[in-house]
Each structure stands twice: as C-alpha cells, then as structure tokens.
Amino acid sequence: MGEKRFMKGNEAIAEAAVRGGCRFFAGYPITPQNEIPEYFSWRLPEVGGAYVQGESEIASVNMVYGAAAMGTRAMTSSSGPGISLKAEGISYLAAAALPAVIVNISRGGPGLGSIQPAQSDYLQATKALGHGGFHAMVFAPNSAQEAVDVLYDAWDYAERDRNPVLVLMDGCLGNIMEEVELPPMKELKDEDLPEWSLTRRNGRDWQGNITPIYTELILEGINAAAGDMYKDWEENDVKVEEFMLEDAEYVVVAYGIASRVAKEAILNLREKGFKVGMIRPITLFPFPKKSIKNLDYGKVKGVIDIEMTIPAQMRDDITLQVMERCPVYEYGRSGGCLLDDEGVYEAIYEIVSGGE
Amino acid sequence: MAEYKRSTLIADAPSGYCPGCLHSLATRLVSDVIEELGQGDNSLNVISVGCSALNILYWNGDFLSVAHGRAPAAATGIKRTNPERLVFAYQGDGDLAAIGLAEIMSAANRGENFTVIFANNQTYGMTGGQMAPTTLIGQKTTTTIYGRDPATTGYPMKMCELISTLEAPVYVARFALNSPKGVNDARKGIKKAFQLQMQGKGFTFVELLTNCPTNWHMTPLQTLDYMNTNTIPYFKPGVYKDTEVDEA
Numbered sequence: 344m345g346e347k348r349f350m351k352g353n354e355a356i357a358e359a360a361v362r363g364g365c366r367f368f369a370g371y372p373i374t375p376q377n378e379i380p381e382y383f384s385w386r387l388p389e390v391g392g393a394y395v396q397g398e399s400e401i402a403s404v405n406m407v408y409g410a411a412a413m414g415t416r417a418m419t420s421s422s423g424p425g426i427s428l429k430a431e432g433i434s435y436l437a438a439a440a441l442p443a444v445i446v447n448i449s450r451g452g453p454g455l456g457s458i459q460p461a462q463s464d465y466l467q468a469t470k471a472l473g474h475g476g477f478h479a480m481v482f483a484p485n486s487a488q489e490a491v492d493v494l495y496d497a498w499d500y501a502e503r504d505r506n507p508v509l510v511l512m513d514g515c516l517g518n519i520m521e522e523v524e525l526p527p528m529k530e531l532k533d534e535d536l537p538e539w540s541l542t543r544r545n546g547r548d549w550q551g552n553i554t555p556i557y558t559e560l561i562l563e564g565i566n567a568a569a570g571d572m573y574k575d576w577e578e579n580d581v582k583v584e585e586f587m588l589e590d591a592e593y594v595v596v597a598y599g600i601a602s603r604v605a606k607e608a609i610l611n612l613r614e615k616g617f618k619v620g621m622i623r624p625i626t627l628f629p630f631p632k633k634s635i636k637n638l639d640y641g642k643v644k645g646v647i648d649i650e651m652t653i654p655a656q657m658r659d660d661i662t663l664q665v666m667e668r669c670p671v672y673e674y675g676r677s678g679g680c681l682l683d684d685e686g687v688y689e690a691i692y693e694i695v696s697g698g699e
Numbered sequence: 700m701a702e703y704k705r706s707t708l709i710a711d712a713p714s715g716y717c718p719g720c721l722h723s724l725a726t727r728l729v730s731d732v733i734e735e736l737g738q739g740d741n742s743l744n745v746i747s748v749g750c751s752a753l754n755i756l757y758w759n760g761d762f763l764s765v766a767h768g769r770a771p772a773a774a775t776g777i778k779r780t781n782p783e784r785l786v787f788a789y790q791g792d793g794d795l796a797a798i799g800l801a802e803i804m805s806a807a808n809r810g811e812n813f814t815v816i817f818a819n820n821q822t823y824g825m826t827g828g829q830m831a832p833t834t835l836i837g838q839k840t841t842t843t844i845y846g847r848d849p850a851t852t853g854y855p856m857k858m859c860e861l862i863s864t865l866e867a868p869v870y871v872a873r874f875a876l877n878s879p880k881g882v883n884d885a886r887k888g889i890k891k892a893f894q895l896q897m898q899g900k901g902f903t904f905v906e907l908l909t910n911c912p913t914n915w916h917m918t919p920l921q922t923l924d925y926m927n928t929n930t931i932p933y934f935k936p937g938v939y940k941d942t943e944v945d946e947a
Contacts, residue, residue: 367780393779397772398805405769405802409745409776412763417776435766541743541761542781548740554755554764 345524353378353517355487355525356446356510357386359494360418364529365444366392367417369406371399371425374458375514376448379420390528400425404432404445411441412553414540416498416531420446422514423464424455433507434473437569438555440539442501444494445479446510448517451679459679460514462599465656468511469628476566478573479509480580481628483598487521489625495526500580502537504572511627513651515600515681576629583631584623587613591620592642593695596635596661597649598624601675601682605649608688617695627657635664645694646671649687653677706730708739708760715753719919721876721909722750725818726757728882728907729789732890733760736897742785743777745770747799749791750824768799771806774813785893786813793823796832796856803858810867810901814892817858819934820909828914832856835929840914855933859906863939870895871940873906875931877923881908884936895943908934 357379368383387394397403403419410417426447436443449464451457468481484490501508536545597605602623609619622634648658655673662671674690676682708730716723733742746754748767765773770788778786795803823829830840833855837846863871870892874885892903910922
C-alpha cells in the first residue's frame with residue numbers, strides 16, 4: 344500500500360504536508376522543530392512549491408497569509424515562543440477566513456523556557472491562539488504515523504472551514520524516529536483552487552478581495568457564524584481514543600506524548616488487577632467532552648489528568664465534564680523534564696490503590 | 700490631448716481621504732499606471748494599515764488587506780506562489796518604517812519581485828497625528844507637542860537611502876507630490892518600477908512624499924509650501940538606485 348519509511352517526527356510532518364498538497368512554507372528557526380523548515384527547504388522546490396526562510400515568526404506567518412489568500416496550501420511551524428509571535432498572524436488568518444496549517448512542536452515555558460519537550464501550550468492552543476476570541480481546530484497526534492495522517496488531511500479541514508488548523512505536538516514526538524507509512528501525493532489542479540481565492544488560475548474573472556477588517560454589524564455576524572462552526576465541530580469532528588474504559592474504575596485523560604507513557608503504566612497496572620482505562624483526546628479543540636461526560640460514574644471512582652506540564656492545563660476542561668461526580672487528580676512533569684514509566688505508574692498506583 | 704477620465708481601478712464614490720490629502724493623488728497615479736500597462740485584472744494591491752487602508756473602500760482591483768507593517772511579508776507569499784501577478788504593497792510611513800521595518804528591509808534584501816509604494820507624510824494620520832519614524836525634527840505631533848526632539852526620539856528615517864544600500868533592489872526612488880513636475884516624475888517612476896517587475900528584474904521601491912493637512916494643522920496649500928521648505932530639503936527626491944541604468 345503506502346510507502347514505509349523510518350523518519351523523525353518532524354520530517355514525517357513535512358513529508359505528509361507535501362503529500363497533502365502543501366506548496367508553500369515559511370518559518371523561522373527555533374528548537375525543537377528545525378527539521379520541519381529544513382526538510383521543506385529542499386522538498387518544496389522538488390514539487391514546484393516555494394520555501395521562504397522568514398526574517399521572523401511574524402513575517403513567516405504573514406507570508407503564509409499571503410500564500411493562503413491565493414488558494415495555495417500553506418503552512419508554518421514553530422515552538423512556543425515563536426507561536427506567541429505568530430499569534431497576530433493566526434488571528435488575522437481567522438479574521439480573513441483563510442485556511443492554513445500551523446504546527447507547534449512545543450517546549451518548556453513560559454518565556455524562552457527550555458528547549459526540552461513539554462506540553463505547556465495547551466491553554467494557548469485551545470483558548471486563545473491570538474486576540475479577538477476565535478478558535479482553530481487543534482489536533483494532538485501521539486505518534487509520527489498519526490502526525491502523518493493528521494497533516495495529510497489538515498487542509499481539508501482548513502479549506503472546509505476557511506479557518507487555520509493547529510497541530511500541537513511536543514519536542515519529544517518531533518524528534519523520535521518511528522516507522523511511518525506515507526500516503527500517495529494528492530494531485531491538486533489549478534482549476535480546483537478555491538473560488539474565493541485571489542488567484543486567477545482558477546478562471547475567476549471578477550474582482551476578488553480578502554480583508555481582516557469589517558464594519559461592526561458584519562463583524563458581529565461573522566463572530567456568530569464562527570460560534571456556530573465551533574458547535575458543529577463539537578458534534579462532528581471530535582477525535583478521541585477510548586482505551587479499556589468498559590470496566591474502568593479510574594480513567595486517565597492524557598494526550599500526545601503523555602498518553603503513550605500513560606498507556607504503558609495502565610497496562611502494567613492492569614496486570615496487577617487495577618481497573619484503569621484512558622481517554623486520549625486526539626482533537627484538543629473540539630474537546631472530547633462527551634467521552635468524559637458520559638462515563639459511568641456509578642463505576643468510575645476517579646479521573647486522572649496526566650500532562651507533561653505543571654500545573655495541569657487540561658484539568659478545567661475535564662472538571663467541567665466530570666461535574667463533581669468523582670474526584671479529579673493530576674500528575675505531571677514540567678519545564679522540559681520528561682514523564683517516565685515509573686513516575687507515571689507510581690502516581691496512578693498511589694491513587695488507585697486507595698491512597699488519595 | 701489625453702482624455703481625462705476616472706480610473707476603472709478606483710470606485711465611483713467620494714474619496715474618504717481628507718480634503719487636500721495627497722493619498723488620493725498617489726492612489727490615482729498607481730491606478731493610472733496599472734491601466735496604462737494593461738495590468739488592471741492582473742494587478743494585486745496588498746493594502747496595509749493606516750490611512751492607506753481606506754483603499755479597501757475605493758480599490759476596484761483585486762486586493763488583500765493585511766496586518767500593520769506586514770505587507771511585504773504577505774506580498775512575498777503571494778508573489779512566490781503566483782509570480783505572474785503584478786503585485787504591489789501600498790504602505791505609509793508608520794506601517795513601513797516603524798512596525799514593518801524588518802519586513803520591508805528583508806523583502807528588499809531578498810530581492811522579492813514586487814513593488815512597494817511608500818507614502819511618506821511624516822505622521823500617523825489614521826490614529827490622529829502621532830510622531831512617525833519620519834516626523835521631521837521640530838515637527839509637532841500629538842506625542843511630540845513641543846516638536847520632535849532628537850535627543851529622545853532620534854532622527855527621521857530615510858528609507859530610500861537605507862534600502863539603496865542593499866544589493867538586491869533594482870529600483871529605488873523618491874518623488875514629491877507637491878508640484879506638477881513632482882507628480883509627472885512620480886508617474887514615470889511608478890511606471891518604471893512596475894515595468895521592471897513585469898520583466899522579472901526584482902525589488903522596486905517608490906517613495907512618494909505626501910502631506911497631512913488635518914494632522915499638520917494646515918490648509919492644503921500651506922502643506923505644499925511646508926513640503927518645499929521642510930520636507931524636501933531633508934527627504935531629497937531623486938533616483939537612489941537604478942541597476943538597469945548602471946548596467947547600460
């Protein structure tokens with residue numbers, strides 16, 4: 344079927360994007376995502392695309408804004424500090440209804456933080472990716488393969504919604520090497536370029552204009568339509584993995600790298616007879632509310648939020664769905680310190696073995 | 700005699716610019732040249748933030764409105780993916796020489812094949828007349844009420860001079876729009892810049908010295924005199940770089 348390769352997460356992201364139709368990338372160096380721009384710099388010219396090393400993250404996201412306005416599948420990537428700089432441009436993408444893909448290979452924060460992996464950008468990704476109260480769909484794959492699958496289809500969501508899509512991973516997933524199966528190249532034709540785009544290659548012969556500024560009544564309508572779109576996402580686009588929930592008395596909620604460590608711990612605890620399961624959000628926005636809300640709280644005695652950041656950032660989203668029907672616990676490492684098998688095992692064990 | 704008629708690239712509506720503002724004239728010059736070159740449908744106006752953003756209301760051709768200072772970055776994304784389009788950014792002095800300094804210098808340095816039209820009226824017109832990077836020494840603004848003092852605010856930025864030090868740009872010129880000769884020269888300069896872009900030569904930059912009767916607190920005629928006695932001696936009109944001439 345697909346082509347199998349052994350790839351670094353970051354490189355797999357770039358190759359999957361190219362196969363998904365990405366033909367423009369602009370970015371600025373920042374660890375731990377540098378393999379993404381490096382890969383695009385030679386790969387895009389091979390397929391007739393364009394790569395630009397921007398003078399800043401701000402310039403890079405605005406280059407993407409320009410390319411996206413032409414209907415080109417465009418992308419930028421960065422890590423926490425750089426995503427903060429891109430916040431302006433991401434907000435403008437949402438305002439101008441332009442599809443684009445932004446990848447955050449996150450690291451310890453706040454500020455310059457550390458260059459080691461962390462999951463400290465959950466709140467930024469899901470609550471306020473920029474000013475003005477908008478959301479992007481946020482995907483959080485937990486393997487190179489899942490990242491490939493997400494990137495391959497990311498523009499389909501972005502173009503459907505005319506809205507940016509964020510892929511949130513961490514420096515660990517970006518840098519480990521794994522086997523991936525690559526899908527075939529999507530062949531996109533000029534005449535299929537979006538009708539609203541400013542290119543003339545799609546045969547458009549009327550004046551086209553795209554703007555991120557509106558008069559107040561029009562803007563109110565746009566805000567309301569965005570609200571409806573977010574509700575539609577919640578109904579139709581939630582992606583979640585539910586693991587060993589049938590008989591679970593304790594449910595771990597973890598995404599990305601944390602979910603992989605947690606799954607190991609859960610399997611070990613199961614061997615000891617503890618009934619632990621896991622809910623893994625693959626989309627962080629829309630958040631898999633129903634999975635948590637509809638747990639059998641006659642059986643579930645506790646929900647455990649495991650994240651590679653302290654304090655936990657997803658906890659409020661979990662608590663809102665648990666609605667005080669059982670305790671919510673949290674465990675994490677932070678600042679670039681990695682979650683490890685023993686630490687996560689011990690943390691869950693302490694809770695499920697009767698200790699509080 | 701040439702027939703005087705409305706440009707089809709400018710909407711048939713009253714201008715939103717203040718009476719006597721040279722932005723209207725600058726926009727008109729750009730649209731005239733684009734029509735003359737037969738590029739109306741092929742042109743793409745990257746509209747910046749400031750009074751220049753009023754073009755959203757009047758520009759009849761394709762346009763993309765972008766964030767403050769980022770027009771050269773957005774234009775880069777446009778031109779790299781659609782090199783056949785005639786792309787230009789129309790930016791004011793706050794947009795280009797303050798918040799967008801990195802974007803303009805870097806786009807110029809990469810030799811991006813588009814044109815930047817730079818309207819320099821030495822003030823932030825849209826926000827009510829604050830000090831711009833190009834405000835003249837001693838010039839009064841709402842944030843320099845005793846006049847711009849170089850001891851705390853530095854000196855007016857000379858963008859043509861700065862950009863012409865870079866290797867990549869092929870045409871860098873400044874014109875003053877306060878006289879018929881200046882207007883005619885500007886028209887020729889804009890045409891040359893667009894022609895060089897159409898030939899794929901590289902980055903072209905045309906600065907137009909304009910005015911702001913409202914925030915300079917002058918009548919339109921007084922602003923034209925002020926430009927002669929104050930603006931032009933500091934921001935000297937001329938062609939700062941023209942590689943096509945040098946090679947000839």
